[in-house]
Amino acid sequence: MTALRDTAWAKLNLTLEVLGRRADGFHELQSLAAFAGLGDTVELDPSAPFELAVEGPFAGALGGDNLIVKAAQAASVTHPGLKLGRFLLIKVLPVAAGLGGGSADAAAALRLIGSANDGALSEADLALIAPRLGSDVSVCLKSRPALMTGRGEIVSGVRGFPPCGVLLANPRLPLATEAVYAALGAAPLPVSPANAPEPPDFAGSFEWLLDYLAPRGNDLEAPAMRLAPAIKQVLAALAGLENARLVRLSGSGPTCFALFATADEAEREAAGLARSHPDWWIAASALGATR
Secondary structure, three states: OOOEEEEEEEEEEOOEEEEEEOOOOOEEEEEEEEEEEEEEEEEEEOOOOOEEEEEOOOHHHOOOOOHHHHHHHHHHHHOOOOOOOEEEEEOOOOOOOOOOHHHHHHHHHHHHHHHHOOOOOOHHHHHHHHHHHOOOHHHHHHOOOEEEEEOOOEEEEOEOOOOEEEEEEEOOOOOOHHHHHHHHOOOEOOOOOOOOOOOOEOOOOHHHHHHHHOOOOEOOHHHHHHHOOHHHHHHHHHHOOOOOOEEEEOOOOOOEEEEEOOHHHHHHHHHHHHHHOOOOEEEEEEEEOOO
16 A cells, blocks of 8 residues: 655644643643644555654654654554554654644644544544644644634634744754743633633734734743743844744744745745854745645
């Protein structure tokens, strides 16, 4: 059987509001997420024995248990007898970067397992498996703009997300999510919100998107900068780019992003930024729905 291929799209948290620390140790969030047009590649050869191989520029940064293996194991527990095979991960996204890379890899693996088994895994099955692997895996399954609530596993699609451009910059410093949340020191939240907010409808307007984002920041930005002061330099460099409309940290960082009206604008500015900062990881693409 020919190897199957999927893309683990990079996730950006355009907003990330931490409402408090829950009794179960997780943090209650509200976050608008969208996906860039770049990501890791995941392949599955169902005719080969089960294993995982990793290649790519950031392969060496991976260590310990991999979420692709955990995704395959979780799927097999849910549906014994599933055909698995040899996974190949081509790792092009930085590791521990605030881009949901591991979660996106796991989501891609689940989609591939479903394809290899002729739909034996339904969307409902995938929705049950995803949050067991991590809070971000649920939103990465569809890789579409969405409002994330709960600990991130409750996903509500947004309407009318406008086409726009994004420039990503990372100072090549890993930053563990757990360390950033610990540095935040969020207050305890005795009771989670009874109702999630209504997902926004942007009616295809970039200006409406910016109006929504402006008053809603990333609560992890300040603690992330304390742990990795280089983030401040990255944010300042992005803020100085022509036509950059909004500059922010993604997730727990250290990847920062700038939004532009078009992908062409983002790509032009990325070329200049790369010349000024050759030691950074820099990429530009369209932002929005990828699947």
